[in-house]
Amino acid sequence: MSRVLLAWVVPGLVAAAAFVGGDAASDRARSVRPEDPNVGVSYLPTSEALKLVSMGYENVVADALWLRTVTYYGAWAKGDHGLDFFRELTHRVVDLDPWFVEGYKFGAFVLADDLDRMDEAHALLAKGSERMPNNWEFPFNRGLLEYTVRLDDREAARWFREAADTPTAPEMAHRFAAFVSSRAGDLEKAYALWRFVAETTPNPDMRAKAEEYMEELAAAIEGTGPVPEWATRRRVINGRVQKDGDV
Amino acid sequence: MKILAIARNTFREAVRDRIFALVGAFGVVLMASTIVLSPLSVGAQQKLVADIGLAGISIFAVLVVLFVGSGLVHKEVDKRTIMTLLSKPVSRMEYLLGKYLGLLITIVAMMAMMTVLFALALVVTGTQFEWAYLLSIGLTLCEMILITAVVIFFSSFTGPLLTALFTMGIFISGRMLSDLLDFAHVTENPVMANTVNVLRNVLPNLDLFDVRTAAVHGFPIEAGHVLWAVVYMALYSIGLVIAAEFVFRRREFK
Numbered sequence: 001m002s003r004v005l006l007a008w009v010v011p012g013l014v015a016a017a018a019f020v021g022g023d024a025a026s027d028r029a030r031s032v033r034p035e036d037p038n039v040g041v042s043y044l045p046t047s048e049a050l051k052l053v054s055m056g057y058e059n060v061v062a063d064a065l066w067l068r069t070v071t072y073y074g075a076w077a078k079g080d081h082g083l084d085f086f087r088e089l090t091h092r093v094v095d096l097d098p099w100f101v102e103g104y105k106f107g108a109f110v111l112a113d114d115l116d117r118m119d120e121a122h123a124l125l126a127k128g129s130e131r132m133p134n135n136w137e138f139p140f141n142r143g144l145l146e147y148t149v150r151l152d153d154r155e156a157a158r159w160f161r162e163a164a165d166t167p168t169a170p171e172m173a174h175r176f177a178a179f180v181s182s183r184a185g186d187l188e189k190a191y192a193l194w195r196f197v198a199e200t201t202p203n204p205d206m207r208a209k210a211e212e213y214m215e216e217l218a219a220a221i222e223g224t225g226p227v228p229e230w231a232t233r234r235r236v237i238n239g240r241v242q243k244d245g246d247v
Numbered sequence: 248m249k250i251l252a253i254a255r256n257t258f259r260e261a262v263r264d265r266i267f268a269l270v271g272a273f274g275v276v277l278m279a280s281t282i283v284l285s286p287l288s289v290g291a292q293q294k295l296v297a298d299i300g301l302a303g304i305s306i307f308a309v310l311v312v313l314f315v316g317s318g319l320v321h322k323e324v325d326k327r328t329i330m331t332l333l334s335k336p337v338s339r340m341e342y343l344l345g346k347y348l349g350l351l352i353t354i355v356a357m358m359a360m361m362t363v364l365f366a367l368a369l370v371v372t373g374t375q376f377e378w379a380y381l382l383s384i385g386l387t388l389c390e391m392i393l394i395t396a397v398v399i400f401f402s403s404f405t406g407p408l409l410t411a412l413f414t415m416g417i418f419i420s421g422r423m424l425s426d427l428l429d430f431a432h433v434t435e436n437p438v439m440a441n442t443v444n445v446l447r448n449v450l451p452n453l454d455l456f457d458v459r460t461a462a463v464h465g466f467p468i469e470a471g472h473v474l475w476a477v478v479y480m481a482l483y484s485i486g487l488v489i490a491a492e493f494v495f496r497r498r499e500f501k
Contacts, residue, residue, distance in 0.1 A: 056422040056457050057306070059298040063291070070289045099464040102290045203290035
């Protein structure tokens with residue numbers, strides 16, 4: 001009995017105590033760490049360095065960074081920290097896996113809509129277009145951002161036309177090019193665009209956001225709710241600046 | 248027949264060493280990643296499952312080649328069983344080919360099991376199966392056949408630690424060969440450029456066997472590419488086994 005005690009029970013108890021103690025120490029260390037507005041991303045090697053060390057497994061490293069990007073964004077949405085590293089994270093993901101279209105789309109959307117960095121969003125999508133010139137989704141998403149975030153119909157129509165001109169473009173891109181160039185009511189156009197996003201994106205964050213906008217727009221169209229604040233911002237239509245209510 | 252007998256014995260030894268426990272580890276990694284990580288992958292579930300599955304098969308196969316292959320000859324030298332074996336009418340080439348084949352059978356069995364687990368993960372996550380995945384796994388097998396020849400070559404004249412280190416070095420540099428070529432193009436140092444150019448002809452170009460990205464993103468994989476990769480693997484492996492026999496023939500066992 002005493003032999004069993006010495007061989008199994010005592011070491012087992014010591015090990016368990018060590019694990020519990022280690023966990024408590026880790027919690028304590030975390031609680032006294034100086035506050036960092038970008039907790040979670042303290043160091044990000046360059047894309048070239050990451051490619052070199054991944055030894056042909058770039059896709060898996062890209063996946064790991066993608067998960068990091070998504071959780072980083074999620075923590076920001078909860079108010080845990082800033083989004084200063086978001087652009088860098090997104091670029092690393094698409095540099096390691098240049099054909100990961102969703103990475104460009106989600107990254108550009110967050111940069112434009114959440115961070116108000118439209119130029120960086122365009123740059124990210126332009127990078128995708130450079131790597132996949134025949135992919136209609138990049139110009140299409142640039143149009144989408146112009147229409148829904150910057151509220152510039154003329155630019156949006158230009159990008160939708162460019163998307164429609166790519167050899168792989170579905171009928172949808174042609175429809176939107178014509179749609180945005182037409183004089184249809186803005187709220188209906190916006191609703192249709194967001195519905196397209198909600199129906200086509202595999203990204204639940206994007207879908208949730210699109211559905212939220214659709215709900216607001218539907219209420220405004222039916223007259224049961226106010227026109228959303230983001231839709232009443234000043235916009236550029238056909239080259240001249242005017243208020244949304246003027247349309 | 249002698250080759251097959253040695254191969255069978257090598258395979259049995261690998262099984263006895265519980266090498267197939269690695270398959271279990273692969274299964275746990277794959278299932279955990281699909282169950283835990285997939286919901287977090289936000290629109291990239293199919294890509295994530297395929298990436299991890301295909302890369303996992305490659306990584307675990309390399310580990311087996313390194314850990315089993317590096318001690319393959321040394322273990323017999325250490326136990327002196329090699330002397331008993333070579334005192335029989337077994338040529339050194341037959342001995343090496345038997346070891347090589349045995350290790351390949353182990354790799355094929357392991358990769359087959361991992362492929363089944365991968366297919367299971369695809370079913371569990373509702374991810375669409377693509378024939379290109381099988382093609383990618385096939386080319387990974389070709390890569391392993393070549394790396395096994397590398398490990399056989401080094402194990403014919405060095406100990407297990409050096410064999411593992413050298414093979415690892417060849418694997419890493421073979422994977423980074425395209426970066427080396429880029430470096431040769433941009434460097435202004437002619438000595439460096441010439442050295443790199445020599446290296447590119449000596450080191451195996453393992454990039455040829457990596458079609459994982461194309462398989463995952465649905466890009467076409469040219470039949471010509473696959474064919475030439477297989478030819479390259481066959482020629483390079485034959486060359487290495489012949490070189491291994493050349494060195495092994497001159498080795499004396501006391």
